Amino acid sequence: MKIFIFICLITTQALFSSVTKHTMLPYTEMHSLFNSVDSYAIKMGDGKKKVFVFLDPKCKFSRKFMKKVNENPYMLKKYQYHIFLYEIPRLNTNNLIHYVYQSKTPLKELKRIMLENNKPSFKEDFTSQTKGMVASIKEIATKLSVHKRPYIVVAEDNNGEN
Amino acid sequence: MYYQTPSVDKYVTKVIKYRMSILLFFLFTFSVIVFAYKPQFILSDDIYWLKESQQSEKGQTQTTDALMLSKIQVHVEELSPLVQKKLQDLHEKLEKSEKIDRVLSLFSHKIVQKDKTNNESSMLGVISIGSLESYEMKHFINELSNPNEKFVEDDFHTFNFFLYSKDKIEFSKIDILFPHVIETIEENMILENYLSYFIVLLFIFVIVFRVLFSNLLSSVSAIIAILLTTTFTFSIIYFLLGKEDIYIAFPFISMSIALVDYLFFYYRWHVSQYTANNQKALIKMLNRNLSPAFWTLFVATSALGSLLFIDSNIIRTLSLSVILTSIIGYVVNLTFLPALLSFFHLKHAYIPFNKICSLLAITGMNYNKKYLLSFLITTFLLIVIGANQIYDKSSHFFDIKISDDPLVINIPYKKIDVDLIHSIEMFSKDLEEAFPDNIEEIVKSLTTMVYEFNEGNSQTTTLNTQALEQTLFYMDLYGVSEEYYNKNYIKVTILPDELNKQELINWLINYKKLDINFIDRGTLINNAMHEKTLLLSVSLFSALVVLGLFTGWIFRSYPMVFVGFIVNTIPIVWFGLAIKVLNIPLSIELLVAMTIVVGLASDASVHFFFKYFRSRYFGRTKKHSLEKMFFYSGIPVIFGSLILIVIFLLLTLSPVEALQDIGIYSASLITLTLISDVVILPIILLSFTFADININKIPNNVAKK
Numbered sequence: 099m100k101i102f103i104f105i106c107l108i109t110t111q112a113l114f115s116s117v118t119k120h121t122m123l124p125y126t127e128m129h130s131l132f133n134s135v136d137s138y139a140i141k142m143g144d145g146k147k148k149v150f151v152f153l154d155p156k157c158k159f160s161r162k163f164m165k166k167v168n169e170n171p172y173m174l175k176k177y178q179y180h181i182f183l184y185e186i187p188r189l190n191t192n193n194l195i196h197y198v199y200q201s202k203t204p205l206k207e208l209k210r211i212m213l214e215n216n217k218p219s220f221k222e223d224f225t226s227q228t229k230g231m232v233a234s235i236k237e238i239a240t241k242l243s244v245h246k247r248p249y250i251v252v253a254e255d256n257n258g259e260n
Numbered sequence: 261m262y263y264q265t266p267s268v269d270k271y272v273t274k275v276i277k278y279r280m281s282i283l284l285f286f287l288f289t290f291s292v293i294v295f296a297y298k299p300q301f302i303l304s305d306d307i308y309w310l311k312e313s314q315q316s317e318k319g320q321t322q323t324t325d326a327l328m329l330s331k332i333q334v335h336v337e338e339l340s341p342l343v344q345k346k347l348q349d350l351h352e353k354l355e356k357s358e359k360i361d362r363v364l365s366l367f368s369h370k371i372v373q374k375d376k377t378n379n380e381s382s383m384l385g386v387i388s389i390g391s392l393e394s395y396e397m398k399h400f401i402n403e404l405s406n407p408n409e410k411f412v413e414d415d416f417h418t419f420n421f422f423l424y425s426k427d428k429i430e431f432s433k434i435d436i437l438f439p440h441v442i443e444t445i446e447e448n449m450i451l452e453n454y455l456s457y458f459i460v461l462l463f464i465f466v467i468v469f470r471v472l473f474s475n476l477l478s479s480v481s482a483i484i485a486i487l488l489t490t491t492f493t494f495s496i497i498y499f500l501l502g503k504e505d506i507y508i509a510f511p512f513i514s515m516s517i518a519l520v521d522y523l524f525f526y527y528r529w530h531v532s533q534y535t536a537n538n539q540k541a542l543i544k545m546l547n548r549n550l551s552p553a554f555w556t557l558f559v560a561t562s563a564l565g566s567l568l569f570i571d572s573n574i575i576r577t578l579s580l581s582v583i584l585t586s587i588i589g590y591v592v593n594l595t596f597l598p599a600l601l602s603f604f605h606l607k608h609a610y611i612p613f614n615k616i617c618s619l620l621a622i623t624g625m626n627y628n629k630k631y632l633l634s635f636l637i638t639t640f641l642l643i644v645i646g647a648n649q650i651y652d653k654s655s656h657f658f659d660i661k662i663s664d665d666p667l668v669i670n671i672p673y674k675k676i677d678v679d680l681i682h683s684i685e686m687f688s689k690d691l692e693e694a695f696p697d698n699i700e701e702i703v704k705s706l707t708t709m710v711y712e713f714n715e716g717n718s719q720t721t722t723l724n725t726q727a728l729e730q731t732l733f734y735m736d737l738y739g740v741s742e743e744y745y746n747k748n749y750i751k752v753t754i755l756p757d758e759l760n761k762q763e764l765i766n767w768l769i770n771y772k773k774l775d776i777n778f779i780d781r782g783t784l785i786n787n788a789m790h791e792k793t794l795l796l797s798v799s800l801f802s803a804l805v806v807l808g809l810f811t812g813w814i815f816r817s818y819p820m821v822f823v824g825f826i827v828n829t830i831p832i833v834w835f836g837l838a839i840k841v842l843n844i845p846l847s848i849e850l851l852v853a854m855t856i857v858v859g860l861a862s863d864a865s866v867h868f869f870f871k872y873f874r875s876r877y878f879g880r881t882k883k884h885s886l887e888k889m890f891f892y893s894g895i896p897v898i899f900g901s902l903i904l905i906v907i908f909l910l911l912t913l914s915p916v917e918a919l920q921d922i923g924i925y926s927a928s929l930i931t932l933t934l935i936s937d938v939v940i941l942p943i944i945l946l947s948f949t950f951a952d953i954n955i956n957k958i959p960n961n962v963a964k965k
Contacts, residue, residue, distance in 0.1 A: 122719065125726055149733060159383040166737055173737060186380050246380050249719065252729035 123242060125254045131238050132180070132251070138231045139180035140204045142167070148253035149177045152184040152235075152244045155198065155211045156191045163248040164212045181208070183232075184239045186247055192232070196224040199231050268546040272539055272598065279599035286596050290488060293495045327361055327424040327668075327779050331443040332436065339394055339416045346437055347419055348390030354421060357434065362424040362743075364666055364753065366390075366401070366411040370740050372709075374716035384717050386738035422666055424779075457919075461907055468903050473530060473611075477604055482522050484600070485592050489518035492592075493584040497577065509852040509922040512908075513581040516926070517859040520900035521556075521589040522597070524867060525549050527896040529601055533609035541605075542598050548892070552870040553593065555814050556863045557586040563806040563862065567799050575799050578855045585859070613895050620894065621886035624942035632943055636826070642833045646840075647801075669768065670749035670777040678728055681707050684750065687774050691754075694767055705752040706744040709735065749777070800854060804829050807862050814866070815873055819948040823869075827941045828861040831932040838928070853925035857933050860901070864937045867893040872945060886942055894938065901934040 122128070132139075132150050139150070153160035167173045183195040194211070197220045201207040210216040242251075275282065334350070336343050351367035354360055366389060373385035389397055401412060411420050423429060431442050462483060469479030493514045494506060529545035564579040673680055684707040691703060713731040714720055720727035735741040744751055754764070768776050804825055811824025832854060844850065871893045875885035908930065911923030 121721060122726055154381070157381045159381050163383055170737070170739075176736065177733070188380075246382050246718065248383055250730060250733065251726065252733050254725050254729055 121243070122251075125251075128242060128251055129253075131241055135182065135231075135234050135238050136180060138199070138235060139182055140198075140208060142179040142181060142205055143174040143177050145173075145175055145177040147177050148180055150180045150182070150251040150253070152182050152239055152247055152249040153212075154186040154189055154191055154247045155183060155194050155208065156189040157186055157247045160247045161212045164209070168209065168213060181205075182235045182239070183208075184235055184244060184247065184249075193220070193222055193224075194218075196222075196228050196232055200224055200228040264551065266547050266550050268543055268550065272542045272546060275542075275595065275598045276539065276602045279602050282595055282599040286488060286592075290491060293491055297495045297498060327426060328428070330423045330425065330429055330431075332421040332423065332431075333441045333443070334419045334421065334436065334438045335440065336417055336419065336438055339398070341394055343438075344390060344394055344397065348388065350436060350438075351390065351421065353434065354423060357429070359427055359429050360423050360425050362668070362751075364411070364422040364424075364668075366419060368743060369411075370709075370738070370743075371400070372712045372716050382718065384713065384734050386734070386740060424668065461910060464910060465903065465907065468906055472899050472903075474608060475606060477601075477606070478526060478530070481526065481597065481600055482519065485522045485589075485597060486515050486518045488592050488596065489521075489585055489589045490514040492588045493581060496584050496588075497580050500580065501577070509919075510577065510581055512922055512926065513578065513852055513856050513859065514585040516856045516904050516930075517582060517585045517863065518589045518592075519903065520860055520863050520897065521553065521586070521593060523896035523900045524553065524863075524893070525593040525597055526601075527899070528892065530606065530609050531611055531892075533606040538602065538605045542602060545601075546594065546598065550594070552867045552893075553590055555870070556866045557590050559807055559810045559814070559862050559866055560586045560859060562810050563803040563858075566806070567803065574851065575796065578851060582855060582859045611895065614891065617887050617890035617894060620890050620938060620942070621883050623939075624886050624946065625883050627943040627946070629947070632940075632947060635940070636944075639826070639830055639833055642837055643829070646833065646836050647797075649840075667754040667764065668779055669752050669754065670779050671752060671774055672749055672777065673745075676706070676728070676732065676745065676750075678723060678725055680750070681710055681723065681728060683774055684752070685711075687752075687771070690771070690773070691767070695764065703752065703754055706750050709740070709744055796851065800832065800858070803858060804832070807858075811866065811869065815869060820869070823944050823948050824865060827865045827936065827944060828858065830936045830940060831857055831861060831929060834932055835929050844925075850921075850925050852922055853929045856926055857929045860904075860930065861933050861937070864893070864897045864933070865941065867897070868937065868941055869945065882946060886946075889942070890938075897937055898934065901930050901937075904930050905934075 123131075128150075151163070153164065155161075167177075167179065183191075183198060185191045185195055197218060198204050198207050198211065207218070211218065239249075242249075332354075334347065336347070348367050351363060351365050354363045354365075369389040370386050371389060371392075373387060389400060392400060398416060401416075412418070465483065466476070466479040469482060470476065472478075490511055494511065525545055528548050529541050532541035532544040561583050564582050567575050567579040568583075671684065684705050688703045688705065688707065710723065710728060710731045713734055714723050714727050717727065717730060717734075720730060732741070735744065765778075768778075807828055808821045808823075808825025812818055812821030814820075835854070835857075838844070839850070868889055871889040872885050875888045876882070880888065905927050908923045908927035911919045912927070913920075913923075
């Protein structure tokens with residue numbers, strides 16, 4: 099019986115621990131979706147090439163991504179980052195995301211949280227506009243099957259260089 | 261013609277009258293040139309070959325963009341974490357060095373950390389191999405032994421760093437904390453070093469002259485005549501071609517030819533010292549040498565003149581060196597030398613070589629026809645085999661200096677897209693199929709990196725445009741893009757493992773599906789050598805044929821076409837056999853040695869023929885004519901060759917590799933030429949001048965003595 103359970107466990111592990119590849123939409127479709135929420139994007143960098151990226155402010159890999167980009171002038175010069183904040187449910191960052199979007203300087207606030215580990219205190223009286231923004235981003239993220247953070251999509255148009 | 265004796269009495273009188281003015285004129289001109297022209301001697305022939313390379317023209321807008329490959333081999337006692345950190349630091353230090361364009365080492369290897377989980381929080385990562393723990397690193401290297409064995413030995417005590425740079429790297433400024441060996445190309449030589457070495461050679465030169473002629477005058481006047489000829493020659497080359505850089509081997513062409521030309525004149529003056537009247541010695545010196553020296557100059561200019569129109573810097577410089585040396589040497593020997601020698605009279609001008617000349621003449625008279633025939637047939641067979649090998653481009657007549665260092669190639673692109681990635685992938689597959697036993701995971705390129713990234717990226721599946729864009733983004737993010745591409749080229753590194761690199765290079769040159777550019781100098785130079793082998797050989801052969809044709813014309817004899825051709829060809833052909841047997845690589849030193857020999861052999865043969873024909877014309881017997889030929893033309897050739905052999909052999913002791921090569925090649929070739937001139941030339945001359953000299957062909961107005 100023990101052997102049977104062991105084999106079952108091994109098989110289950112083998113079947114479900116393999117890399118799950120998520121199919122991405124064609125870029126033209128992704129592009130129109132991003133366009134619909136582009137005004138909500140927090141923009142960083144001056145480059146010609148657009149990078150759409152979904153982050154969670156508390157996700158350690160999202161923070162690593164922000165840190166690596168922010169400390170690299172080349173990456174800020176070559177690319178322009180259109181950042182969308184999208185919650186990882188277990189990190190419970192929905193209110194924090196609302197707070198960032200509602201602040202007057204979302205990029206500055208986001209950097210303080212993600213790069214300086216600042217833990218802001220705020221009231222949860224978010225405007226309907228902010229709620230609408232977060233909801234729209236969530237809706238787009240679902241359509242795009244955003245399954246991890248950071249989730250990046252690099253613009254495929256001819257802007258920018260390789 | 262050989263039967264005429266030009267009248268130079270008035271000329272000699274004028275030279276003696278204006279001798280101070282003539283000497284001052286030469287001194288003044290020499291001073292002006294020395295003041296105005298500061299040549300830079302270069303030790304590497306790379307620049308010359310690079311300019312010849314079609315690959316270089318294809319790949320670079322400027323040939324100087326080609327990169328020089330240097331190598332640092334570092335030895336460590338034990339690969340401890342501290343040592344590993346220091347090696348990683350060394351790699352980073354080299355990468356940051358402004359003069360170094362690219363560093364290839366174990367530490368340039370990046371590992372993509374697979375985004376294995378389907379976790380909602382994850383990101384693709386890249387780490388350097390140096391950041392692994394020592395045991396992990398060893399394990400990793402053992403797993404991927406093939407690509408990395410160029411960079412680290414199996415025992416983990418020796419690490420190689422390959423450096424690509426446009427200019428010479430100043431290694432003294434790089435602090436390498438471990439015992440190490442540096443392999444690089446020494447390019448420039450300071451003029452002072454070159455001159456100090458030459459002073460030693462001059463000292464030996466004086467001693468050899470002292471032994472042969474028992475005086476100092478011969479060596480001093482030789483040094484001055486050679487100095488003037490060489491300086492004037494290279495200043496004119498500079499004026500014509502605008503090149504200030506002189507490859508260190510080139511002046512030897514000028515010096516060797518100038519020396520032998522000088523010896524014909526000086527020797528005749530020396531042996532004419534029996535008369536108390538110095539003017540008569542000068543007259544003999546000039547009227548006996550004026551014509552043969554002129555015809556030598558004519559033959560050399562005609563044979564090599566056409567080569568000036570060939571679009572090859574090397575051939576042009578070599579031909580110009582011989583032609584200008586012959587012309588300037590002729591002028592110097594007709595003006596400066598008599599003006600200088602007119603101040604001197606030798607009391608003891610005995611030359612103790614009469615017996616040797618008689619011995620050589622007797623040996624020549626009693627030759628065995630069978631041996632001569634066998635020798636000539638063998639020589640012809642060698643010419644045919646050599647020509648066939650050189651013409652057949654698939655076989656390589658000359659060996660090439662090949663190292664198994666990494667081979668870096670550039671693939672130009674307009675846009676990095678999936679098609680480009682697939683075509684590089686196809687290139688790798690084609691390469692693996694072409695070399696199935698040798699190439700296994702040894703091509704490092706953007707494609708290998710893209711697949712590695714994409715495999716680890718949980719966001720993407722197959723390699724499509726988005727997957728590629730993401731990969732390129734991550735490569736930028738982790739700073740590895742530069743290593744695999746720049747804005748113009750994809751960089752591909754091939755790590756040849758126990759395969760014939762020349763075959764690999766040929767395969768790459770003939771690969772049509774991608775535009776491949778070589779960037780490292782070594783490969784470009786090897787290609788240039790292969791591209792030019794046929795041209796260089798045809799040039800040399802045509803020069804020898806022209807030499808034969810003009811020899812026939814000068815002596816109005818068809819057999820002399822063959823004699824003129826074969827006598828000059830023999831040393832080259834037999835030396836070619838030695839090159840093939842000993843696998844000597846093609847180099848400019850080799851070409852310089854061959855050019856010296858063509859110059860010397862044509863000089864010697866025309867003087868020999870001239871003297872022999874003249875003596876026969878004036879009724880001497882064959883034996884007596886041979887004796888006179890050996891005494892008046894043979895001795896200067898033997899003396900000149902012996903002096904040059906000693907000088908060139910001394911060059912082999914030089915610390916500079918280029919000088920060592922020129923020394924050994926030239927000494928060997930001059931020895932062969934000397935043997936050919938002294939042993940083979942007389943018997944060929946006797947065998948092929950069947951009908952003797954036809955006196956009826958000579959105009960009646962020519963006075964017979």
